[in-house]
Amino acid sequence: MSDQAPDILAAAGGTPAAPTTTLPESDMGSFAEDGSYIPRPIVDNDLGSLSLDDAYAQSMVDVEDGQIVEGTVVKVDRDEVLLDIGYKSEGVIPAKELSIRNDVDPNEIVSLGDAVEALVLQKEDKEGRLVLSKKRAQYERAWGTIEKIKEEEGVVSGPVIEVVKGGLILDIGLRGFLPASLVELRRVRDLQPYVGRSLEAKIIELDKNRNNVVLSRRAWLEETQKEQREDFLANLKPGEVRKGVVSSVVNFGAFVDLGGMDGLVHVSELSWKHVDHPGSVVAVGDEVTVQVLEVDLDRERISLSLKATQQDPWQEFASNHRVGELVYGRVTKLVPFGAFVQVGDGIEGLVHISEMSAHHVDLPEQVVTPGEELWVKIIDLDLQRRRISLSIKQAAEGGVVAAEYQEHFGEHAFDDDGNYIGPSTEAQEAWAEYYAEFGEGEGDGDGNGAEPATDDAVPAEGEAEGGGEAAE
Numbered sequence: 001m002s003d004q005a006p007d008i009l010a011a012a013g014g015t016p017a018a019p020t021t022t023l024p025e026s027d028m029g030s031f032a033e034d035g036s037y038i039p040r041p042i043v044d045n046d047l048g049s050l051s052l053d054d055a056y057a058q059s060m061v062d063v064e065d066g067q068i069v070e071g072t073v074v075k076v077d078r079d080e081v082l083l084d085i086g087y088k089s090e091g092v093i094p095a096k097e098l099s100i101r102n103d104v105d106p107n108e109i110v111s112l113g114d115a116v117e118a119l120v121l122q123k124e125d126k127e128g129r130l131v132l133s134k135k136r137a138q139y140e141r142a143w144g145t146i147e148k149i150k151e152e153e154g155v156v157s158g159p160v161i162e163v164v165k166g167g168l169i170l171d172i173g174l175r176g177f178l179p180a181s182l183v184e185l186r187r188v189r190d191l192q193p194y195v196g197r198s199l200e201a202k203i204i205e206l207d208k209n210r211n212n213v214v215l216s217r218r219a220w221l222e223e224t225q226k227e228q229r230e231d232f233l234a235n236l237k238p239g240e241v242r243k244g245v246v247s248s249v250v251n252f253g254a255f256v257d258l259g260g261m262d263g264l265v266h267v268s269e270l271s272w273k274h275v276d277h278p279g280s281v282v283a284v285g286d287e288v289t290v291q292v293l294e295v296d297l298d299r300e301r302i303s304l305s306l307k308a309t310q311q312d313p314w315q316e317f318a319s320n321h322r323v324g325e326l327v328y329g330r331v332t333k334l335v336p337f338g339a340f341v342q343v344g345d346g347i348e349g350l351v352h353i354s355e356m357s358a359h360h361v362d363l364p365e366q367v368v369t370p371g372e373e374l375w376v377k378i379i380d381l382d383l384q385r386r387r388i389s390l391s392i393k394q395a396a397e398g399g400v401v402a403a404e405y406q407e408h409f410g411e412h413a414f415d416d417d418g419n420y421i422g423p424s425t426e427a428q429e430a431w432a433e434y435y436a437e438f439g440e441g442e443g444d445g446d447g448n449g450a451e452p453a454t455d456d457a458v459p460a461e462g463e464a465e466g467g468g469e470a471a472e
Contacts, residue, residue, distance in 0.1 A: 063087060063120050063130070068137045073114045076106050083116055087130055093118055097133035100175050101161050109134075117141070143208060144175025155220055163191045167313045172201060176211060182216040185225075186248060186255050186262055229300055232260035236302065238297050241309060246286040254278045256290055256304055261304030264288040265290060271315070272307050273346035282306070313346045318383040325402045326395055331372045334364045341376055341390055349388030351376060356392050366393065 030038045060218045063069060064083070071085030081098065082090040093116075098109045110116060118132035119140060125131050125448040133314045149156055166180040168191055178201060181187050183194065202223070205214035222229075236258075244256040253266040277438065282288065291308040296302075300441070321327065325389075329341040329349070356367045377399055381391035 033137060047100055048270075063123060064124060065120050068140060069120060070117050073110050073112055073116055074154070076110060076112060078106065078433045081106050081134075083118055083132060085118075085132075089130060091118065091132040093132045093134050097121070097135055100135050100138070100171060138176045145173065146203065146213065147206065150206055153202070154156055155202060156201050156215065157198060157343045159196060159198045160194045163195060168199075170201065172213070172215075174211075175212045176201070176203075176215045178215045178217060182218045185218055185221055187250075189248065207366075214220060215320055229261055233295055233297055233300060233302075234256075236292060238294055241288065242292065242304075243289050243291060244304075246282045246284050246288060246422045249278050249282060249284060252275070254282050254306075256288060258302070261300075261302060262306040263290070263292070265304045265306050269293070269303075269305040269307055271346075272310065272312055276412070313344060316384060316387050317388075317423070318345050318381060320404070321378060321381065321402055323378050323381055324399060325378050325407075326375050326399045326407055327378060327390075327402045329374065329376050329390070331368045331370050331374070334368070334370060336364075337362045339368050339375075343376065343378075343388065347388070349376070349378070349390040351390045351392055355379070355390070355394065358393055358396070419448040437446050449454075 005047050030040075032038055069085045069091070071083040071091065073081060074084045074090060076083035079095045081093040081095075083093055084090050095096065095106050097105070098106055098458040116134055117137040118134050119136040120130070121133050121136070122131040146156065148154075156170075156176065158170040158174045160168050160178075161171045162169040164177075167177055168183065170176040170178055177198070180191060181201075182201075182204075183191070190332050199217055200220050201215035202219040203213065204216045204219065205212065207213075244258045247256050247257040247262055248255045251267075253264050254270065255262045256262055259303050265278075265282075266276050267275055270278055275281055288306055289309045290304040290306050292302065293304040293305050294309070296303075301345065327343045329343040331349060333340045336353075338346045338350055338356070340350055342348050351368075353361055353364055356364065361367055374392065375395045376390040377395040378388060378391055379394060380387075380393045382388070
């Protein structure tokens with residue numbers, strides 16, 4: 001029999017037993033000294049004088065519009081998130097109020113059980129729901145931090161989340177706008193590669209009323225690279241020839257990365273020829289050799305020249321030609337006072353209307369047309385002013401053909417003085433034998449002793465263009 005048996009018997013009127021103490025509590029309650037059962041307490045009555053309704057009301061969180069509250073995520077849907085903040089009902093965070101990023105999946109922002117801060121937008125909407133905003137709470141918290149960083153001239157950092165018209169949007173706790181002109185030390189045309197990258201920038205403008213935060217990465221780069229730039233500029237001297245890579249092409253020229261800083265090659269310094277657009281001369285990524293024209297230490301600007309490292313075509317032309325030579329050219333443009341003829345790579349000369357023909361000419365188009373190729377004679381060469389005067393009229397009278405054309409037609413086509421005499425053919429050799437035997441007084445049936453015309457219509461000395469008798 002157990003130790004409890006005597007007490008039970010006594011309680012039932014059996015033989016009395018010796019008095020016992022209260023039994024220890026168990027999951028089923030306990031017994032008093034007299035053997036009566038004492039149930040285990042389930043809930044303590046700690047309400048005091050409060051009614052149950054009052055106690056329930058006191059346990060609820062009291063919220064106001066604009067207040068920042070904290071809660072736990074209890075549900076994540078495609079278009080909203082439910083947040084338990086201890087209010088009489090869960091708060092609803094619409095998907096658009098979850099993040100400063102547009103069109104995001106709520107599951108990418110929060111998860112079940114996350115502790116989240118939110119700002120009360122509306123205690124009760126038309127459906128009686130508590131409407132909250134996570135991004136507004138984030139904005140309020142971030143704004144105070146941003147203002148402090150601005151006052152201390154500090155730096156903010158955040159990922160690029162969007163490309164917009166004119167620049168980038170950075171997530172710095174709120175949407176910070178980084179203009180395209182302030183992304184790098186030079187303007188960047190393609191901003192798409194920056195999406196997803198984390199950038200550091202200085203705050204240059206704040207306006208809370210307009211929700212406006214303007215950033216400058218260029219200011220941060222200038223500050224961090226100032227010492228390096230100063231050293232680079234100090235060691236760069238005008239006249240130096242450097243190698244570099246074209247980093248960007250703009251309407252007014254091209255920027256070249258010299259390995260420490262970018263210098264500008266103005267469109268006028270890209271080529272000795274006329275350039276309609278820099279893109280026709282260089283492209284991004286091209287390796288080029290440039291000459292330093294000017295270094296502006298105060299403005300930290302470098303002026304470069306690409307054409308200075310190339311031979312001046314005018315100097316080359318002047319070195320290889322002289323007044324009185326015949327050159328072959330192409331008519332490029334007609335003007336009221338004559339025609340321009342291209343006689344070399346990037347070299348144009350003017351045939352004045354008075355030098356177009358032996359007879360009077362009223363309009364240049366009466367003699368030549370654009371695109372026409374013909375022989376002209378150099379009658380004046382002014383290298384300093386970069387001007388060449390040409391003559392079609394005098395070319396028709398013959399002359400010494402420029403050396404490059406002699407090589408093209410073959411040395412046998414010119415006499416010792418450089419005058420064109422045409423190629424040696426079997427027919428010409430036959431005529432030469434005939435003249436040697438019978439003399440030049442004899443000839444064909446008409447009594448003419450002239451050689452047959454050749455296919456090359458190059459005027460010889462004393463011969464009119466297009467034919468005529470050769471001078472004796």
